[in-house]
Amino acid sequence: MRALLTPLIQRELNLVLFRPGTELLPLFMSGRVLISNEPNFMKSLPAGALVDAQQTLAEDPTLTGFFTDERVIAAAGQVDRLESWLQQRDAGCQWPDKDFHMTEMTSLRYGKGAVRLCWHHDHKFRGLAMDRLGEIARQNLAEWILDTVRIAFQFPEHHQITLPELCWWAAQEDLIQAIPQGSARRVLKWRPLETPSGVMHESDIEPIYSATDVLVEQAKPVLALAIDPEPPESFMLRPKPRRWVNENYTRWVKTQICAGCGNQADDPHHITGYGLGGMGTKPHDFFVIPLCRQCHNELHRDTHAFEERHGSQLEMLVRTQDRALSLGVISTGKLK
Structure with missing residues (x-):
């Protein structure tokens, strides 16, 4: 269980208070809780419960295009490998509603990803177009690709893949062109791209360099x-x-x-x-x-x-x- 909460700071007493509500109270009942800074891509999210994720980059909306790129999926092993990865995870049906669930599991391909469902929900949803299924499928696709990167670099099971590590894997697989411009600018430590507005003189227009092209150039081998x-x-x-x-x-x-x-x-x-x-x-x-x-x-x-x-x-x-x-x-x- 994860949550995004707003702290109430009592400076005079050196205390920090949280109001998780009844739904999130079990998060604090199991002992110690990890507290971390809010990532930039979560700043627009409302406070409350978050979808459980093994890799935080899987939730970054600016990387959605990278994770759904056909070249990236092929480099990670195609959707067949994704389905095997889903079945190997120790979890049940991914449909979140608390209705009837069977113990037998299968996978349902949805969009470019797949969802692990019990037989009941697989029969119920197969052939239907549902935004909720699409969200789960995209999350699975992103986490599987990030886990593939972790295994490729021989990192421990709970290692969180960083954006530079993801870009290094993309460089090894000749996939730098698939890195979105915004993510490439973050890796290069360039400021976010600002869209000009209002009336401008032609002499004030400055050329915009492609951050992805710079990464491609830097990723080229010194000696071929x-x-x-x-x-x-x-x-x-x-x-x-x-x-x-x-x-x-x-x-x-x-x-x-x-x-x-x-x-x-x-x-x-x-x-x-x-x-x-x-x-x-x-x-x-x-x-x-x-x-x-x-x-x-x-x-x-x-x-x-x-x-x-x-x-x-x-x-x-x-x-x-x-x-x-x-x-x-x-x-x-x-x-x-």
């Missing part, structure tokens, strides 16, 4: 690899080696934590030795690790002493590349 199994050089008897250069990747590496001391890195160090590089040339830009200036100088003064103290450069390289792959900095590209 394309694999060519038959490059022209592979057919040559003595091919001329070419050094691979990528400033975007080395720029990302230098923003990471120093692989030696753990402080902020300053340089992308091309690892030395191990048969990499050549006469008068550095290794490829792919073989770099983040180092601060002090560790970088220490390594070049005495590589053996540096590795004795901090570990092998190859181990640091593997950790750097593993992090780049895990964060989506490196992704699989396509040959054009």
Whole structure:
């Protein structure tokens, strides 16, 4: 049970009073109660009981378009997976009225979502159009998608998915374009978009940048690899080696934590030795690790002493590349 209540503050006594009414009184009978600030999307709701929800983002009306997007539903596993998720939850018929309920449960597809009903109400409502069923179906759809995100990130069962986490999942699934403009502006910490009114001069009109497009640009991988199994050089008897250069990747590496001391890195160090590089040339830009200036100088003064103290450069390289792959900095590209 959840409720949205207005506090009555008694400053002289340092007390806060609530008037829940008879309907909400059981909320306070089971012991301690969690008190939280009112989210922005609830400011327009009247005080009183709220629909129970596992994830608060499921109630955000600005995200309705995202949760009902066909691409998002497909990425989460289609409606068949939603129906299985509904049947696995430990709950009965979702029709809220206190009339006759059977113990046998089934699911009724409604709109783009589904509702868990007992056999009695499934027979009673199948084929009917009802706003109440649509509201329950949309709530189920949103909570299922958010639970899919939670499982994908291996969060604990009661973890509340945040908007940045939802956007990161959308980025991994190539769904950033489905994020509504208002939500994208909140993630980017832009002020809400204001609709101009009244008479304006043409010179006063300012361009409005798409927050979703900015997220798409930021979500692009730093390095997109394309694999060519038959490059022209592979057919040559003595091919001329070419050094691979990528400033975007080395720029990302230098923003990471120093692989030696753990402080902020300053340089992308091309690892030395191990048969990499050549006469008068550095290794490829792919073989770099983040180092601060002090560790970088220490390594070049005495590589053996540096590795004795901090570990092998190859181990640091593997950790750097593993992090780049895990964060989506490196992704699989396509040959054009």
